[in-house]
Structure formats: structure tokens, C-alpha cells
Amino acid sequence: MKSQRRWPGESRFHGWLYLFPGLLIYLVFVFYPIIETFRTSFYKWDGFSRERVFVDFQNYISLVTDAQFLKALLNNLVFIIFYSIIPILLGLLLASLLGRKPLPGMTFFRTGLFLPQILSMVVVGVTWRWIFNPNFGLLNVGLRAIGLGAFTRAWLGDFQLALPSVGAVGTWVQYGFCMVLFLAGMQRIPNDQYEAAELDGANEFRQLLHITLPSLRAELGVALITTIIAALRVFDLVYVTTRGGPGDSTLVTGFLVYRSAFQQNQLGYASTVATVMTLLIFGISLIILRFQSRDGEGV
């Protein structure tokens, strides 16, 4: 790049002066702890004693048969359906229904649809605990009001329903984001592509499949990465709504890390789960980024 040349009389390392303070804080308080977590995952350690016992890959090997961890991981995968797949499908549905006609007043809708994204997940959790309240929560009261009183449940206290209930909160948080993202993407697609397709006799569905979806590749990539990472990272929401319960029915890896590190003093185990969680997030992000940039166009 032209402007990245050295200026006359400038030291080669001039740029490092600008990097130094920010990079130092990052290295000490973020990067070093990441490495340290990785290192601890090869030890057994209770956090108090000076003695850490090196156990090689034992922590990783035992994860494979660890019912707690497998349950947590499975729940994270179920959350991908609620956080990622359903919101993206809803977003695509809305985008194809509304089409490419610019709507007056869209800013208002956009602001509202985006709202859950900016709220603290603790606030979201408190709000939905009230909605799911068996006695006077919005959901059960609403069901009774429309004559579906037979369907009222103790949503967050039920072994079968707690997971999809918390998952539904994730859908609520993410779908507006996907809608806004795809609607913005639709505006970029040139009209003549659709006109040509109509001349060729392609119906709406084929237009969606062959024009809309390929053109939204960049937006789909952003939506997938953002929502899948959110599903894998879930912590605050579970902490506030269910603390992983009832039983371990809503346990997720993030909560498992917290519980085993700070309540059960199993630091080696907690670090192993945290490392697996991180690698999973990196792996999935890289796969999506690669898939996305395969045809040159990417973020």
C-alpha cells in the first residue's frame, strides 16, 4: 500500500511506538490468559494448592465419556437451532416476502427489530423469567385468555420444556437482527437480474434460489458466524433463567466452565472445557469464512 511506505528519516520501528500500549494490555490481560488456560488444561489443579499435577491429555480423553460435558455440548448444538437456524430462516422468509421495494418508514421498524441486540442478556433473562412465570406470566395468562388454558406449563421448571424455552429467548434476540441484515442485502441486488429471470419464466421460488440466496452470500456468512458464536457462548441467559436446571437439562459449556472453575474448584477440567469451546468457535468461524470467500466475494 502506498501510504505504508517509510517516510524519510523515519525509523523502521516507528509504527511499534503506536502499537505498544494497546498491544501490551492485550497481551497481558487477554492473550497470556488464553495461553494459560490452554496450559492448565493439561493439569489437575484445585486452584489453591501450589502443586499442579501434570496429567498429559487425560482431561481431554475423559471428556469423551463425560456425561456432564456431552450434555452441555449437545445443549449448545440445540441452541444453534434456536439462535441461528430459525432466525436465519425467518429472516430469509421476511426478506423474500417484502422483496426489494423500499418501504417508507423502514428506519422505525429497523430500530425496533434490532432492539434485543443491544440489551444486557441479564435484562433479557429477567424479562423472560416474568413471561414464563407459571402463575402471572405473560405466556400462561395469554394462553388462558384465548382458551388454551390446558397448554399452560411451568416452562422453566420442566425437564423437557426448559431447554426449548430458553432457546426461544435466543430466537427472540436474534431474528430481528437477521431480518435487518437480509433486508439491507436485498436492496443491493440489481433489479435487472430479476427482470431477466421473469422473462425467462422463472417463478418466485426459483428466483429466491438462484438470485437472492447467492447474492446474500456475504450477509448469510455474517448471520451464521454471529448467531452460531452466540449459541456456543451462551452464559448470562442460562445463569439468570435456569442456572443450568432443572437437573442439568439446560446446562451449556459456558456455564459448565463457570461452575467447575468457581464453584467446584476443578480448574484443570474447567480449562479443558473452555479450550474445547474456544477451538470449536474458531473452527466453525474459519469454516464459514472459507466457504464464504470461495467465490472471491467475502467479508
Added chain:
Amino acid sequence: MKRQAWQRLLPNYLILSAFLLLILLPIIGLVFSAFKTDIEVIKGPLTLPSQLRFASFKEAWTTGRFNFFFRNSVIVTVVVVVISVFLSTLTGYAFGMLPVPGKKVLYPLLLVGYMVPFEAVVIPLYHMMDNLKLTDTYWALILPQIGLSVSFGTLWMSSFFSTAPSELVDAAAIDGCNRWQTLWRILWPLARPAVLTLVVLIFMWTWNEFLLALVMIQKETMRTLPVGLAFFQGRYSANIPLMAAGALIVAGPILLVYIVFQRYFIRGMLGGAVKG
């Protein structure tokens, strides 16, 4: 003609409104609840409160100690935002415009921090802060969050600087500006939209941060708002008006900033900034 256009758009508005209503109903219910009495809450979730009753807010603020939580959140957030944006401008400038030996190694190093979940950092951080006797202080919250914010901020600002017009920079050099002057006099005014987006994103992340504050802070009066609210919920979960008032105190400032700067929020988050 006009009328036909309106009729054609009507279904679109109906669909959009339905999706919007589904998002707004829970929030409207929360706002109503905060002004109600216990008895009114049981009567119906979406009925209007009989009067604008601020008693629950007062109770949360004083007996619930939200006055402390609010002060703590403001201090932590302001310090993190100001320092992170300043440092990210410097690092972004270096990566985007200056020759940086070792860039190929340093840049991916920072990228790691942008994607990493806090769970992967928080265990060693706790022991580090404990050894330094910094738990239960603002430092334990401020330093790690600056580190994380700088990692995103660097990517964000360097992508701005690498697209800034190089003729301007060359002209500044000819006029005798050095690198530092070029940054603050020439480029900083141009960077306003990028900087504002960075400010609102870091503000939002820091204001809403939960896990770090949960782990680092034991003393009740040092809690931030989200953690304060979570503990509050454990104690008063049956008192819906009080819970709702507490939740609104946590959400209030971010809502205000969102309404004023929503363009910047949306731009930043559509650009792929990840919500934790």
C-alpha cells in the same frame, strides 16, 4: 395511483408489524410492570398501570443498592471506552498506515482476542488479579476489557485507515506534518463515523458485560449493574415490579444511547461485530 401503491404496501407493513410486535410486547410488559403494584401485576401482564408509580424504582435504587451498581458501571464503562478508543486509534493507525515489521504475526495475534469467549480467559485472569490483590477493584474489570476492546478496535480502525485517501496523507507530509500530527489533525476528523461506531459498540459491550464482573467482584457495593440485577433476581424474584424497575435501570442508559446513535449501532453490528 397513490392509493394503489398504498394498498400494495399494506401487506408488507402488516407482516413487519407482526414481527415487531413480538419483539416489543415483552419490553412493553416489562415497562408497565415497573410502575405497577404487586396486586396489579397479578391482575394482568399487559394492563396499564393505574398510575405512574415510582416506588419500585426508589426501592431498587436505595434498598436494592442500584445507586452503587450504577456508579460502578458508569466508572468502568467510561474509562474502558475512552482508553480503548484512544489506544485502538493508535494501533489501527499503525496497522493501517505505518510500516510495521512483524505485522504478519501481530495482526492474527489480535484477531484471536476478537473471537475468543470470555470463558477461555477468565480462570487465569482471576488468579492473576487475586495475586495482585486487585479483585474487588475497578482495575480487575477495566484492564481485561480494554484488552478485549482493543483487539476488536484495532481491526475496526485499521480497516478505516487502510481505506483513507492517501493523497491527504501525502499532502500533510509535504506540509511538514509528522505522523502524530497527520493522525490527529488530518485523519481523526475524517474518522468520526468509524470512531462513533466503535464508541457505541464498546460502550454496549462494557455496560452489559457479565461473567468477568461476576467472577472478580465479591463485595456487594462494588458490583456492576448486570451482576447486581442477577443477584437481585435471586433475592426478590417474586417481586415483579421491583425486578422490572431494576431491569429498566440497567437498560435505561443503553436504550438512550441506542435511540440517539442507532445508525452507528446497526452499522457496526451488521458489519459482523459479535454479541457475546
